[in-house]
Amino acid sequence: MRVQLQLAPATGSFTCRYTFTLPASDTTSTIQLNLNRHFPLQRLSSPGALRRRISRTYYSFFADTMQRVEVQYAPHNHKARQLTLTYAGTLDKSTSTAQVMELSGHSNWVPFRSNQEYEIVKYTLAVRAPAAYQVRSTTPALRQRRGRWLFSGRTSNIEITALVAKQFHQVVSATAPLITVVKAGAALVRQDTALLHQAAAIIGFYNRTIGRQDSIARFTIFLPGTNRDAFGLLDNATVITYPGFDVAEREYVLILAHEISHKWWSYGSFHDYNDWLNEAxxxxxxxxxxxxxGDTAGYQQEYAKRAQTTANTPAILGFDRDKYERSMYRRVVYNKGTVVLAALHARVGTEKFYALLATTAARKISTTAAFLEVVEQTAGPATRTWLQAELTR
Ligand SMILES: [Zn+2]
Incomplete structure (x- = not known):
């Protein structure tokens, strides 16, 4: 994946050239890419294609209509193919302010294959911005000279990230792992330093437990100041846009710990019940x-809050969100899943439970069936049978 991005922060607009490469080993004859309908396609280059079609299609996962680019090649094609989309647009208020443009996991700025927005891609990201601006991504720039930045990495397709602002303020951990809080525009305040310390404590805990086979060595917390939500990025980063995010409050500690853990819990499908492997x-x-x-009271309160919502809910295994009202998704995939994990924890004990989670994380387990395998290997067949029953109830 090659992404060439030109930013005009004064107007919040950008132009992007996105090159999608299908390796020779992939013999798919039709490629469909979905693109945000607010970003008009200016040019499509598809050497060797037989047919191309651009249409509009409703994409239910985003509950939005998208531009669909469909390119057809001759069957039995054994050559690598490249598709380049050039498009332009202006970010809306949810992803840009006078201080920042936030092109990241929730900005819907990158085209993707249907139901594969989170497919893992190797990418290079070349960014151009006016000389007065700075650009940040989830990895340090490979090269940087006046107005040009080059990044590369491996992450979920739609999570490729570029933040641009005239100024970033940052605070970095004094000891390993290397944790950075990066704030766009406004100066750092006491809460931002507290955030760094809390993140270091959370990452330290995870590195000793769930992440001990695949630990975090570097992590970035972006504070773009866009005021919308918080989300974890697979590439050792999280974006937090809530104003006044203060880890003195338990609610924010939970959000931070949740989002950081998505570094390990992001491999289940986001499109079906396997999302419990991410969210629960x-x-x-x-x-x-x-x-x-040691916040036992907090644990009990927060656990009870979630457990309460799980009475009379459908089973996790096979749960189909389209058959229920919206709120059922959270009750089943997040909350019931949490109750099941707590029960598994109680059944096997802390030592085995952490061993099980660490293995699940290190193997990047993406299906419930594969997780049940890990459970059987770690805790025996009886526990597997028990868990299967819990997930079916
Ligand atoms: Zn989450």
């Missing part, structure tokens, strides 16, 4: 952190 695991990980810092 992240939620329970954040509760485990409360327990670890």
């Amino acid at each position: 695991f992240a939620t329970y990980s954040s509760l485990l952190y409360l327990q670890a810092i």
Whole structure:
């Protein structure tokens, strides 16, 4: 994946040239890419294609209509193919302010294959911005000279990140792992330093437990100041846009711990019940952190709040969000999943439970069936049968 991005922060607009490469080993004859309908496609280059079609299609996962680019090649094609989309647009208020442009996991700025927005890609990201501006991404720049930045990495397709601002303020951890809080525009305040210390404590805890086979060596917390939500990025980073994010409050500690843990809990499908491998695991990980810092009352309160919502809910295995009202998703995938994990924890004990989570994380387990395998290997067939029953109830 090659992404060439030109930013005009004064107007919040950008132009992007996105090159998608299909390796020779992939013999798919039709490629469909979905692109945000607010970013008009200016040019499509598809050497060797037989047919190309640009249409509009409703994409239910985003509950939005998108531009669909469909390119067809001759069957039995054994050559690598390249598709380049050039498009331009202006970010809306949710992802840009007078101080910052935030192109990241929730900005919907990168085209993607249907149902594969989170596919892992190797990418290079070349960014141009006016000389008065700075650009940040989840990795340090490989090269940087006046107005040009080059980044490269491996992450979920739609999580490729570029933040641009006239000024970034940052605070960095004094000891390993290397943790950086990066804030766009406004100067750092006391809460931002507290955030750094809390993140260091959370990452330290995770590196000893769930992440001990695949630990975090570097982590970035972005504070773009856009005022919307918080989300974890696979590439050792999180974006927090809530104003007044203060880890003196338990609610924010939980959000931070949840989002950091998505570094490990992001491999389940986001499109079906396997999302419990992401969301219930992240939620329970954040509760485990409360327990670890001795906030037992907080743990019990937060656990009970979630458990209460799980009465008379459908089973996790096979749960189909389209068959229920919106709120059921959180009750089943997040909350019921958390209850099941707590029950598994109680059944196998802390030592085995952490061993199990660490293995699940290190193997980047992406299906419930594969998780049940890990459970069987770690805790025996009876526990597997028990868990299967819990997930079916
Ligand atoms: Zn989450």
